[in-house]
Amino acid sequence: xxxxxxxxxxxxxxxxxxxxxxxxxxxxxxxxxxxxxxxxxxxxxxxxxxxxxxxxxxxxxxx
Numbered sequence: 120x121x122x123x124x125x126x127x128x129x130x131x132x133x134x135x136x137x138x139x140x141x142x143x144x145x146x147x148x149x150x151x152x153x154x155x156x157x158x159x160x161x162x163x164x165x166x167x168x169x170x171x172x173x174x175x176x177x178x179x180x181x182x
Contacts, residue, residue, distance in 0.1 A: 121149045125172075128156035137165050 122143050126133050133154065144150050144167075152162045155173040162169035 121151075124150060124152045126152060126154040126158060126162075128154060128158045130158075130161070133158045133161055137162075137167070140165075140167055 124136065124140055126136065140150055140152065150168065152167050152169045153172045154162060154169065155171055159169045159171045
């Protein structure tokens with residue numbers, strides 16, 4: 120099964136679900152973390168596949 124974890128940018132929202140993401144991955148599921156801001160780096164350092172879904176937040180560009 121493919122699972123998408125959509126996480127808003129915030130350590131208190133990202134870090135508590137990292138074990139859940141790892142458990143899903145260990146159970147054989149294909150996962151992807153969709154987030155933005157510095158949480159992309161946090162997810163990558165946790166060894167998870169991450170995609171930045173709103174890059175213009177960091178670059179200061181408007182939509």
